Amino acid sequence: MVDIPFDQVAGIPPAEVAEVELYHPHSWWTRYVFSQDAKVIAVQYSITAMSIGMVALVLSWMMRLQLGFPGTFSFIDANQYLQFITMHGMIMVIYLLTALFLGGFGNYLIPLMVGARDMVFPYVNMLSYWVYLLAVLVLAATFFVPGGPTGAGWTLYPPQAILSGTPGQDWGIVLMLASLILFIIGFTMGGLNYVVTVLQARTRGMTLMRMPLTVWGIFTATVMALLAFPALFVASVMLLLDRLLGTSFFMPTLVEMGQLTKYGGGSPILFQHLFWFFGHPEVYIVALPAFGIISDLISTHARKNIFGYRMMVWAIVAIGALSFVVWAHHMYVSGMHPYFGFFFATTTLIIAIPTAIKVYNWVLTLWRGDIHLTVPMLFALGFIVTFVNGGLTGLFLGNVVVDVPLSDTMFVVAHFHMVMGIAPIMAVFGGIYHWYPKVTGRMLNDALGRFHFWVTFIGAYAVFFPMHYLGLLGMPRRYHDIGETTFVPASAHDLNAFMSVAALIVGFAQLVFLFNLVWSLFKGKEAGGNPWGATSLEWQTPETPPGHGNWGKELPVVYRWAYDYSVPGAARDFIPQNEPPAKVLAQGAHP
Amino acid sequence: MVVAILLLLVAVASVLFHLYSPWWWTPIASNWSYIDHTINLTFWITGAVFCAVIAFMAYCVLRFHHTEGRRAHYNPENKKLEWWLSIGTAIGVVAMLAPGLIVWHQFVTVPADATDVEVVGQQWMWSYRLPGKDGRLGTSDARLISSDNPLGLNPNDPNGQDDIVVQNEDLHLPVGKPVKVLLRSIDVLHDFYVPEFRAKMDMIPGSVTYYWLTPTRTGTFDVLCAELCGAAHAQMRSKVVVEEEKEYHAWLDKQHTFAALSGQRNVAKAAYKTGSE
Numbered sequence: 001m002v003d004i005p006f007d008q009v010a011g012i013p014p015a016e017v018a019e020v021e022l023y024h025p026h027s028w029w030t031r032y033v034f035s036q037d038a039k040v041i042a043v044q045y046s047i048t049a050m051s052i053g054m055v056a057l058v059l060s061w062m063m064r065l066q067l068g069f070p071g072t073f074s075f076i077d078a079n080q081y082l083q084f085i086t087m088h089g090m091i092m093v094i095y096l097l098t099a100l101f102l103g104g105f106g107n108y109l110i111p112l113m114v115g116a117r118d119m120v121f122p123y124v125n126m127l128s129y130w131v132y133l134l135a136v137l138v139l140a141a142t143f144f145v146p147g148g149p150t151g152a153g154w155t156l157y158p159p160q161a162i163l164s165g166t167p168g169q170d171w172g173i174v175l176m177l178a179s180l181i182l183f184i185i186g187f188t189m190g191g192l193n194y195v196v197t198v199l200q201a202r203t204r205g206m207t208l209m210r211m212p213l214t215v216w217g218i219f220t221a222t223v224m225a226l227l228a229f230p231a232l233f234v235a236s237v238m239l240l241l242d243r244l245l246g247t248s249f250f251m252p253t254l255v256e257m258g259q260l261t262k263y264g265g266g267s268p269i270l271f272q273h274l275f276w277f278f279g280h281p282e283v284y285i286v287a288l289p290a291f292g293i294i295s296d297l298i299s300t301h302a303r304k305n306i307f308g309y310r311m312m313v314w315a316i317v318a319i320g321a322l323s324f325v326v327w328a329h330h331m332y333v334s335g336m337h338p339y340f341g342f343f344f345a346t347t348t349l350i351i352a353i354p355t356a357i358k359v360y361n362w363v364l365t366l367w368r369g370d371i372h373l374t375v376p377m378l379f380a381l382g383f384i385v386t387f388v389n390g391g392l393t394g395l396f397l398g399n400v401v402v403d404v405p406l407s408d409t410m411f412v413v414a415h416f417h418m419v420m421g422i423a424p425i426m427a428v429f430g431g432i433y434h435w436y437p438k439v440t441g442r443m444l445n446d447a448l449g450r451f452h453f454w455v456t457f458i459g460a461y462a463v464f465f466p467m468h469y470l471g472l473l474g475m476p477r478r479y480h481d482i483g484e485t486t487f488v489p490a491s492a493h494d495l496n497a498f499m500s501v502a503a504l505i506v507g508f509a510q511l512v513f514l515f516n517l518v519w520s521l522f523k524g525k526e527a528g529g530n531p532w533g534a535t536s537l538e539w540q541t542p543e544t545p546p547g548h549g550n551w552g553k554e555l556p557v558v559y560r561w562a563y564d565y566s567v568p569g570a571a572r573d574f575i576p577q578n579e580p581p582a583k584v585l586a587q588g589a590h591p
Numbered sequence: 592m593v594v595a596i597l598l599l600l601v602a603v604a605s606v607l608f609h610l611y612s613p614w615w616w617t618p619i620a621s622n623w624s625y626i627d628h629t630i631n632l633t634f635w636i637t638g639a640v641f642c643a644v645i646a647f648m649a650y651c652v653l654r655f656h657h658t659e660g661r662r663a664h665y666n667p668e669n670k671k672l673e674w675w676l677s678i679g680t681a682i683g684v685v686a687m688l689a690p691g692l693i694v695w696h697q698f699v700t701v702p703a704d705a706t707d708v709e710v711v712g713q714q715w716m717w718s719y720r721l722p723g724k725d726g727r728l729g730t731s732d733a734r735l736i737s738s739d740n741p742l743g744l745n746p747n748d749p750n751g752q753d754d755i756v757v758q759n760e761d762l763h764l765p766v767g768k769p770v771k772v773l774l775r776s777i778d779v780l781h782d783f784y785v786p787e788f789r790a791k792m793d794m795i796p797g798s799v800t801y802y803w804l805t806p807t808r809t810g811t812f813d814v815l816c817a818e819l820c821g822a823a824h825a826q827m828r829s830k831v832v833v834e835e836e837k838e839y840h841a842w843l844d845k846q847h848t849f850a851a852l853s854g855q856r857n858v859a860k861a862a863y864k865t866g867s868e
Binding site: 078079082151152153157159160163165166167252253254255256257258260266267268269302303304305307308309310311333334335338339341342345346349350352353356357359360361363364366367368369370371372373378381384385388389392393395396399400401402404405406407408409454458461465466469470472473474476478479480481482483485486487489491492495563565566567568573 | 597614616636640641647661667668669677687694698713714734774777778791800811821826828
């Protein structure tokens with residue numbers, strides 16, 4: 001890399017607590033439960049997120065059973081179907097993906113990748129997890145309260161979200177909003193930590209433009225989340241006040257079950273603006289960490305520098321900024337002023353350009369590489385396929401007039417599952433297969449991993465690709481049963497049944513993955529410190545798994561960017577970021 | 592080898608599914624065939640990009656798969672290539688956005704000769720209101736809603752007296768005449784959705800939204816609710832009958848005006864009262 005001189009290390013003082021000042025745990029409780037070590041907190045976040053994610057997975061089976069075989073299962077009725085879709089969506093988007101990418105991957109990787117000993121505010125970091133756990137418990141409690149969880153759809157649009165025609169009006173919606181408020185409080189504590197750690201605690205030589213793209217992705221996503229979540233926070237508080245105290249922020253004069261209510265003067269569309277001002281950045285809060293992780297997986301496993309690093313960084317930043325001015329593309333048919341459509345369609349389609357650049361640079365990284373088809377690499381390839389597919393259907397829905405027939409149909413469901421369900425989950429799995437050896441010291445089983453990948457990738461594609469065509473046909477979303485129509489042919493029901501069977505198979509493949517996680521913990525192959533031959537700092541720790549404080553006595557010094565793979569003249573096909581130039585030259589002398 | 596073939600298969604299978612699967616949009620029944628054309632254009636452009644990216648990936652996996660002694664090429668940047676790719680993408684984006692915005696302009700510009708038709712959504716049924724001979728709809732207010740006046744029409748508005756109210760029955764429209772569909776809800780969000788018309792718009796309590804269309808063929812079409820509105824969202828159905836002018840007027844003559852309906856109710860009430868005395 002010509003433009004980033006590798007021997008310049010001056011200028012960045014190590015703004016880092018010395019090893020001796022770290023709070024070291026004194027008991028089992030403070031080591032494993034109330035731990036202030038970012039790595040332990042990361043594992044706590046990940047386990048909690050995946051546990052509640054399993055609930056959402058089971059809910060998706062219920063939904064697919066109902067859609068594939070309507071009327072067959074007496075334990076699923078219209079109300080429960082709505083409760084299932086609501087909880088499935090909310091859990092997957094917020095409590096699984098957001099928590100796992102930022103709380104899980106962020107906590108584990110940020111300090112290690114930038115060469116810090118820990119997050120800068122370890123105590124707040126610990127609190128962040130416990131508040132998150134409380135939010136998850138409150139959410140899970142809604143399954144057991146009278147009336148069950150809310151069935152308002154994950155978008156929680158008022159007025160119906162708080163009126164009696166919707167299931168879960170008594171307790172479900174109140175606890176849901178309380179849980180969201182808690183989640184945002186917990187996230188803010190963690191998020192401030194991630195941002196300050198990246199900005200202040202990078203080790204000597206780790207300039208911003210030498211950071212691995214994973215850190216760039218998580219960092220930008222966290223900044224976005226800190227700016228976007230407050231919109232959801234205030235919307236939740238206001239909706240809670242409307243529900244409990246009878247205020248009318250979102251409630252106009254309206255009739256509830258034939259009776260005129262006391263509400264009056266509020267605006268339902270205001271909620272939609274607040275929700276999507278959070279909700280659209282949320283898409284990229286999930287996508288940007290995935291972009292970063294995929295960049296690092298592809299580069300490492302293709303033994304090649306990421307192509308166009310600087311363009312990749314600027315694309316992440318540009319996408320992050322643009323994503324705050326596109327929110328109303330979720331509202332083209334909401335009844336907002338129709339002229340907004342011109343503005344939001346234009347901004348939305350502009351965002352396609354930096355996103356496309358990222359895709360080009362991933363595939364150009366593969367070009368003339370030395371591609372090792374490891375399990376993480378397979379997941380990275382699967383990510384590109386599903387992300388490109390879902391991204392391109394976004395060009396349909398973002399183009400305002402094309403969205404009119406497609407909005408609120410199964411096309412939308414197919415699109416967002418492909419682009420922010422399957423694709424980020426591919427990045428999560430790829431990341432877990434990639435970093436599990438660092439976390440545990442052991443490799444995940446390779447054969448089980450390959451089985452898991454192919455079933456998940458082909459199966460999920462078989463669920464969501466055909467679903468677009470049901471949407472084109474006009475099949476609306478959030479219908480537990482399409483019932484009698486003149487326009488849905490009988491063959492569409494067969495297609496639904498096929499998709500349900502595929503979804504069940506994909507679901508069971510995840511059990512194989514969970515088994516692999518547990519089994520490999522005890523029986524997996526010993527990994528060593530750097531099994532993939534990777535350059536970034538987390539693979540250069542003195543111990544594996546890294547101890548508290550990460551680096552032993554001395555912090556690493558960084559001499560180069562994170563992508564020195566297959567450098568001409570170097571003896572090995574990778575040069576760790578902390579390898580001094582003199583050593584590289586000495587090795588290079590032996591061809 | 593196997594991975595490359597499987598990746599290619601995903602792309603090929605997707606294209607074949609697109610071309611040969613029986614699931615495609617319903618035959619259009621409105622003037623919005625422009626929307627269909629824009630969707631088709633988008634399919635062509637995005638389909639080409641999808642196939643190109645997957646094919647290139649499969650080629651890379653096949654050609655640059657790890658073998659003993661292979662070493663990757665060291666190539667951090669290629670500004671020229673990155674710029675050309677960005678410009679190419681921008682051209683593709685403009686090719687989709689420009690026609691899209693032109694059609695959107697038509698969609699939001701209601702022709703002057705369009706007739707008003709009001710659709711009222713409530714949990715979980717559809718009602719309709721057509722202007723009477725004066726061609727104007729009377730005003731309405733949610734506060735006026737009662738069992739006698741389920742749509743909340745203003746009884747003191749002279750424009751509203753001859754309005755035709757169709758409650759919980761099918762809507763009829765004449766073929767070939769542009770209509771401005773005024774959308775109103777009295778409780779929660781709904782969305783008046785007829786797949787064959789391609790158009791849809793949410794209905795919001797407290798405001799009146801709209802879209803316009805010209806029905807282009809006769810027939811009976813399903814009305815569905817496309818915005819989640821509570822427990823019976825999926826059962827909120829109605830039908831639109833598009834028919835020739837003559838049949839339409841025959842149907843119209845059989846409908847009741849607001850004045851007649853409130854009159855009947857008053858008579859019925861009076862009869863009930865005298866009967867009980």
